Amino acid sequence: MSNTFYTLNVKDVTKVTADTVTISFDLTADQKSNFNFIPGQYLTLKMTIGGEEVRRSYSICTAPYEADLAVAVKEIENGLFSGFANNTLKAGDQLEAMAPMGNFKITPNADNSKNYIFYAAGSGITPVISMVKSILREEPSSNVQLYYGNKNSDATIFKSQLDELNSEYINLNLTYIYSQQDTGNDLTNGRISASKCEGFFDKSQGNITIDGVYACGPEEMIMCVKDFYTAKGLAKDKIHFELFTASAPAKPAAQEGSSTPVQSQVTVIIDDEEYEFSLNTEGKDILQAAQDEDADVPFSCKGGVCCTCRAKVMEGTVKMDLNFALEEDEVADGFILTCQAHPTSEKVVISYDEY
Ligand code: FES
Known part of the structure; x- marks a missing residue:
């Protein structure tokens, strides 16, 4: 990258x-x-x-x-x-x-006839509205349910645009949930929670095959959506989420080697240039260490959330403190968040040039 x-x-x-x-x-x-x-x-x-x-x-x-x-x-x-x-x-x-990036995405296909469920809270609507508009426009046979939580109507980002989409597309089912405005309905008063997911499921999802659940917003909402649909038997690869804020480790560390700290010889490759340095497991993260060597490596949040610092382990092992961004299959393929990564073997080679 x-x-x-x-x-x-x-x-x-x-x-x-x-x-x-x-x-x-x-x-x-x-x-x-x-x-x-x-x-x-x-x-x-x-x-x-x-x-x-x-x-x-x-x-x-x-x-x-x-x-x-x-x-x-x-x-x-x-x-x-x-x-x-x-x-x-x-x-x-x-x-x-930087050029667009990110794993939380949908590639619409006109041949699809799918049922999509979206959950968003606050500014979490931003990627969701792009996905929803694209599906509605490009997949006429698909259905979209969007549950969008906010404090109230005035705080609802893109409300008029969403209302217009809801009027225009019969295959969009849009539900606002307000925590500080009475909607006259218990199901849509409050915050998005497991009981609300249950209510929405009973009302509109019990008789359909769910092809994908997408959630974007704060960690608490994401986790309750993820846990609810997992408990309903939806496969992991059909539940997608993007955190806008993180408060605790969400996914386990990856590619762990020895639990004993090691002094590692690390090579970082970016744009075909190599940077070598020595780094201890308990020292700074690989991103920071590479920056200290004047490597022009990509980053943004430095919190394990955005995925901008993604790179691939070509040799050796590392561990990550946090991972809110990489999917399990990416981790299995050797990808890491370098802002969260520490070497756990005596030799480690990391490449930002692998996609
Ligand atoms: S810089 Fe955002 S996950 Fe590493």
Whole structure:
């Protein structure tokens, strides 16, 4: 995975709720080919704010068939980039962006006749709306149920766009769940929880074959959706999720070698260049160690959530502190999050050039 950033011109910054904006970009003809994306993927943006380089990943909220490439940014407390995007950024400014990436995605196929269930909370709607729009447009025989939780109607990102989709497409079943606004229905009052999943399942899913469940939002919601559909017997590979915030380890560490700390000779390969250094299991993570060697390695969240720092173990073993982003089959294939990885064998070779 290369660390190439492209300079994009900001076409527009539009308020969609009191604390959320969409940022659309004007792409040059050359940039367009680099920014093709699959619905659900994200952009890693970079800029210097107050002398500090800030990188953040934001999901693309438009669909590939739409004219604009755009992301949505919700302002969070003390959020350097999100505050800047919501209060200062304007049309005509420039932002640095990496090409789209991410595993939480759907490739629509006109021949599909599937039943999709989506859960989103707050800004978790961002990748979901791109996926939903794409399915509705490109899979006329598929059905989509979308359960979207917010504090209230005013805080609901893309509400008018979602309402329009709901009017236009008979195969979309849209349900809002509000935690601070009375909907007049117990099932849609409160937060998305296991009991709510049970209620939605009994009402609309008991008689259908579920082909995929997709959840995006905070960890608590993701886990209750995941646990509920797992208990219902849905196969693991049909349950997909993307965390927007993480609070605790979610997936086990991978490729563990000896539990005894070792002093390892690590080789990092990126863009065909090799960087070698010595690193202890209990020392810094491989991403940081590589950066200290001036390797221009890709990263964004540094928290095991975004997947930008993904690389492959070509030789040796490593362990990860956290993994909220890689699928089990990727881990089995040797992929790691380098921001969470530590060597556990005396020789380790990591490549960012493998996909
Ligand atoms: S930088 Fe986001 S998972 Fe490593």
